[in-house]
């Protein structure tokens with residue numbers, strides 16, 4: 001699904017947090033939204049998911065304006081927020097069923113789709129376990145499975161690897177990339193960690209509310225005269241390079 005954001009500006013009170021941010025996401029591609037802490041990534045996610053009301057500019061999902069046809073546009077989105085949003089005392093399957101019911105899926109559909117997603121994440125055997133008994137990496141997988149239950153065509157993930165160890169971070173990142181390829185999903189993955197971004201990704205670099213770079217990693221490096229994205233990120237934001 002295509003996403004077009006035009007001229008987005010946002011302020012909390014009199015504090016500007018996003019400044020005239022414009023970008024387009026290509027259907028079926030993995031996009032990394034890279035920015036240091038406080039860059040405005042979560043605020044941008046808030047606008048994309050309508051948790052925050054647009055103040056200036058517009059967002060079009062598959063050509064539909066969030067200002068004019070919000071409900072229709074929102075149905076195509078799956079979201080994984082930075083904070084855990086699972087009920088720890090419910091089982092994995094109950095969490096999925098609850099979410100599916102919110103999206104109007106029948107019990108049978110919910111069960112079928114839930115099990116399909118869990119199988120894809122190698123978690124089917126944990127379906128009847130309380131989420132509390134899962135490790136952090138598995139909980140995040142359940143959150144992604146849940147976000148995919150209603151067959152969205154855009155998956156938004158806001159720093160989904162926070163709190164995970166290096167191996168789990170890499171596994172989750174690889175998994176979402178595989179999904180992107182196999183399902184034709186459009187993905188926007190927000191992170192402040194350069195190691196989660198690849199040179200051939202579409203990359204958006206956000207710093208202090210401004211989009212400083214937007215394009216495929218190679219072209220961004222070429223434009224900056226650097227050889228790696230880590231160097232580019234460091235030279236643009238002063239962060240991220242070791």
Ligand SMILES: Nc1ncnc2c1ncn2[C@@H]1O[C@H](COP(=O)(O)OP(=O)(O)OP(=O)(O)O)[C@@H](O)[C@H]1O
Pocket residue numbers: 012015017035036037038039040041042043044159192
């Ligand atoms: N509700 C709020 N009220 C006032 N300021 C806020 C609010 N939420 C965020 N901010 C400020 O807006 C700026 C952008 O925050 P945001 O959370 O969007 O950035 P981020 O890139 O997601 O960073 P992080 O990775 O730390 O969450 C920060 O300076 C933050 O302190």
